[in-house]
Amino acid sequence: MNTPVPEYLADLLQNCKAAQGGKLADYIPELAAADPNKLAVALTTLDGLVYSAGDDDYEFTIQSISKAFVYAYVIEALGREAVLEKVGVEPSGEAFNEISLDQTSDQVKPKNPMINSGAITVHSMIPTTDNTDRAEIIRQFFSKLAGRELAFDMAIYQSEKDTAFRNLSIGYSLRNLNILESDPIEVVGSYVKQCSIKVSVKDLVNMIGVLVNGGVLPQTGERIFSHLTVRQVLTVMTTCGMYNAAGDWLAAVGIPAKSGVSGGIIGVLPGQVGLAVFAPKLDRYGNSVRGIDIMQQMSNDMGLHLLEGIPSSRAIVNDEDITAVKPDVRVYKLNGVLQFAEAERLLRKLQADDHRDNTIIFDLSHISLINKVGQRMLLDGIDRLRADGHDVALVDPEHILPRAKTKLNFEPKVYENLADFDN
Structure with a gap:
């Protein structure tokens, strides 16, 4: 992507x-x-x-x-x-x-x-x-x-x-x-x-x-x-x-x-x-x-x-926060605040990664705050991953990401925790 x-x-x-x-x-x-x-x-x-x-x-x-x-x-x-x-x-x-x-x-x-x-x-x-x-x-x-x-x-x-x-x-x-x-x-x-x-x-x-x-x-x-x-x-x-x-x-x-x-x-x-x-x-x-x-x-x-007063999180995702839970499933655990600077780094990381996995999961359970531009950019990234042929799901127990559909009229599956995905 x-x-x-x-x-x-x-x-x-x-x-x-x-x-x-x-x-x-x-x-x-x-x-x-x-x-x-x-x-x-x-x-x-x-x-x-x-x-x-x-x-x-x-x-x-x-x-x-x-x-x-x-x-x-x-x-x-x-x-x-x-x-x-x-x-x-x-x-x-x-x-x-x-x-x-x-x-x-x-x-x-x-x-x-x-x-x-x-x-x-x-x-x-x-x-x-x-x-x-x-x-x-x-x-x-x-x-x-x-x-x-x-x-x-x-x-x-x-x-x-x-x-x-x-x-x-x-x-x-x-x-x-x-x-x-x-x-x-x-x-x-x-x-x-x-x-x-x-x-x-x-x-x-x-x-x-x-x-x-x-x-x-x-x-x-x-x-x-x-x-x-x-x-x-x-x-x-x-x-x-x-x-x-x-x-x-x-x-x-x-x-x-x-x-x-x-x-x-x-x-x-x-x-x-x-x-x-x-x-x-x-x-x-x-x-x-x-x-x-x-x-x-x-x-x-x-x-x-x-004066927005939103703190910046320099590392939205580290390499150790990216794990393969199954041979064809990769999880990105996101941390801290998701605004423009962090969303840009996330999308750049997704662009650089070799996504051979069929399913990509974004774990939002460690996100403390997401602003509107962070929401838009994450949803845009989901669209681009979908266009590349990937399934996308979310772990979002606090419902911090609005349930609005993406531009491609696709609504990702949402899980309360990662264990639910296996079930």
Whole structure:
């Protein structure tokens, strides 16, 4: 059988193509010339498997999405307290390019690292040796996270640099207040170059895998960030990542996120899943219109809202939980919570297993909770096993799975315990 996730993502894009509105980022000439019809989505699991659909190999510039990763990089390099001395964590309630400073403490500083004043300050703090270009340091770091060599879009870089009047004014204001300690022209130019690194949605979900996985890069097993660094970054993404639309985003989608004016959005649900979307047309806050629509549908469909309060079970089924009770019967004993992340791992396990058995039994007696998406995915898996020629039965003494029939109009046999199957 095949997992239904790729089909779901393709259907999601098809359904979202009707979402209109928004406009390209016309204040940057090169971005104003972007193809408004590009649309892509990608998803990464806790262990780094990537699913994607649409224009998933199309490259666009990372723009402000870079702020989250550079913030994490600098915290890891200098320590959280050193960064908090320079940049706060309070939502600004203002546009991303406002000259927004927190003046409630003894030290005036940018309100948070997700607006330009904070991001320029954080960029200036990147440790360098031998006059190494900060943007090149970040390009190399992003390449490591993405698992491939990334490049600058020099046309976008030059276009942004030539029109960076607002950012230069922010830079001079920061230098005047001694927040920047070096030439604002050099810092702003390097920051703009950081934003011009080219990525696809598949690159982005590979990069955010390190945030999903608590600071460990799934592809290599290397620890990149501490747990505290990840928590700090995800907290600021939650409150500030969508600028002055952060409140609406948190209520409707409920996933720590960061957007960019080229049309990308990333979302991270720690311990479960990472998401990335791309659609160039923006709303008045600078966030992708269709990207928001896609993210909201995924959050609703998969039960991903941060405040759902459903714990994650990392191992829904282990190898020792799969037993053969008869020569042609295999039992999968499921454990803990069955929501999207766990259901995806289960279906992937079923896809990988060599099912020569005629009958497959799912033992649900050790499941403590199953949400709607977990129900749908399990029933879809049953359909796919049936289509492959298998009989399917359930051990469900607590009746946690509704007795609704599957899409193939098949209702599995249900037993109170496994011993009943032999009878």
